[in-house]
Amino acid sequence: MSSETTFPVLPRRFSRSLPTLTSTLASLNDRLLFAVPKKGRLHTQCLDLLSGSDIQFHRHNRLDIALVKNLPLALVFLPAADIPTFVGEGRVDLGITGRDTVAEHDAKTPGSETTGIEELLDLEFGKCDLQVQVPEKGEIQTPEQLVGRNIVTSFTALSEKYFRELEDSQDGKESNGEVNGDGPRKLRTNIKFVGGSVEAACALGVADGIVDLVESGETMRAAGLKAIATVVSSTAVLISSKHPSDPSLVRLIAARIRGVITAQKYVLCTYNVERASLPKATTITPGRRAPTVTNLQDEKWVAVQAMVERKRIAQAMDQLSEMGATDIIVTKIENTRTV
Numbered sequence: 168m169s170s171e172t173t174f175p176v177l178p179r180r181f182s183r184s185l186p187t188l189t190s191t192l193a194s195l196n197d198r199l200l201f202a203v204p205k206k207g208r209l210h211t212q213c214l215d216l217l218s219g220s221d222i223q224f225h226r227h228n229r230l231d232i233a234l235v236k237n238l239p240l241a242l243v244f245l246p247a248a249d250i251p252t253f254v255g256e257g258r259v260d261l262g263i264t265g266r267d268t269v270a271e272h273d274a275k276t277p278g279s280e281t282t283g284i285e286e287l288l289d290l291e292f293g294k295c296d297l298q299v300q301v302p303e304k305g306e307i308q309t310p311e312q313l314v315g316r317n318i319v320t321s322f323t324a325l326s327e328k329y330f331r332e333l334e335d336s337q338d339g340k341e342s343n344g345e346v347n348g349d350g351p352r353k354l355r356t357n358i359k360f361v362g363g364s365v366e367a368a369c370a371l372g373v374a375d376g377i378v379d380l381v382e383s384g385e386t387m388r389a390a391g392l393k394a395i396a397t398v399v400s401s402t403a404v405l406i407s408s409k410h411p412s413d414p415s416l417v418r419l420i421a422a423r424i425r426g427v428i429t430a431q432k433y434v435l436c437t438y439n440v441e442r443a444s445l446p447k448a449t450t451i452t453p454g455r456r457a458p459t460v461t462n463l464q465d466e467k468w469v470a471v472q473a474m475v476e477r478k479r480i481a482q483a484m485d486q487l488s489e490m491g492a493t494d495i496i497v498t499k500i501e502n503t504r505t506v
């Protein structure tokens with residue numbers, strides 16, 4: 168028998184994917200790990216942020232880890248709801264997810280507010296509210312009336328916390344606010360988990376109320392529900408572990424992402440205005456610190472340049488032209504580095 172080592176012939180699918188996964192895992196050691204949602208509502212905007220921050224990577228088909236070509240960084244694609252666990256335990260250094268998922272993780276992990284996760288940046292997209300909802304035409308009007316009843320949600324830890332606090336504040340009282348004559352009697356609200364389609368639970372008779380995310384409110388209204396309280400308001404956030412492997416790289420990534428967010432939020436407005444009108448023009452376009460004012464050949468006039476919030480720009484242009492400003496030009500900002 169030959170002493171030569173032989174390898175089994177792998178099926179074609181494995182012979183291509185195994186070296187990729189193996190070599191990828193082998194090169195993770197010196198890299199900062201950055202978790203991004205692998206699908207769902209936040210996925211596309213996260214990819215846009217990475218691209219705007221010049222974080223270059225190629226994700227192989229079916230592989231949830233991608234090495235970044237131009238930085239000592241590796242991206243890990245994970246479900247948004249799992250990202251706080253990986254970051255909180257320090258397995259991953261950085262992550263993008265919804266603040267609601269961080270709040271759920273914190274509610275599940277006592278003490279994690281001070282030990283696990285640091286919120287570095289509000290990314291200002293993925294806005295939604297985690298709300299207590301009940302049938303629109305039902306008898307329940309307040310969250311207190313749900314104490315002792317059935318709640319269905321995907322956010323069990325936050326819902327437990329929310330209703331335990333209500334139960335505590337109702338200790339010795341009935342849910343209608345009357346004092347219970349037999350002394351303190353705490354009602355326990357029953358919180359049940361479902362992974363999706365939470366809004367169907369009331370109509371199916373499984374729940375008296377639900378705790379679910381509301382963005383436009385369309386799902387809630389279509390299910391015949393109304394919101395009676397907000398448990399958490401959420402946007403996408405950049406989070407880091409308390410002890411990242413490379414703090415200076417974390418700062419660099421955060422600065423790049425902040426730059427992209429600011430660029431998306433502002434436009435650059437330039438115009439000419441009579442020097443005498445400058446104080447008034449400055450109140451319309453105060454800039455982030457102050458507007459840039461440049462002398463023109465014509466001494467009576469100046470040129471002004473200022474960053475203006477995109478959502479305010481149409482109104483600012485109306486006001487500027489009304490007060491006599493001319494040559495108003497608005498330019499998209501590609502990227503920024505601001506404080």
Ligand SMILES: Nc1ncnc2c1ncn2[C@@H]1O[C@H](COP(=O)(O)OP(=O)(O)OP(=O)(O)O)[C@@H](O)[C@H]1O
Nearest residue numbers: 206207208209246247265267293294295380382401
């Ligand atoms: N209308 C919305 N519904 C749910 N989540 C939203 C909404 N708008 C913003 N989000 C945010 O997106 C995060 C991820 O939710 P999403 O449901 O997309 O994740 P997922 O469960 O991984 O995806 P999928 O629904 O495809 O399984 C939420 O935690 C929340 O912060």
Ligand SMILES: O=P(O)(O)OC[C@H]1O[C@H](OP(=O)(O)OP(=O)(O)O)[C@H](O)[C@@H]1O
Nearest residue numbers: 363364365380381382383384385386387
């Ligand atoms: O206020 P809206 O804009 O209607 O969005 C809210 C809905 O979106 C989410 O569900 P998703 O579509 O992610 O499906 P799911 O029920 O499977 O979680 C959430 O759970 C709500 O049902």
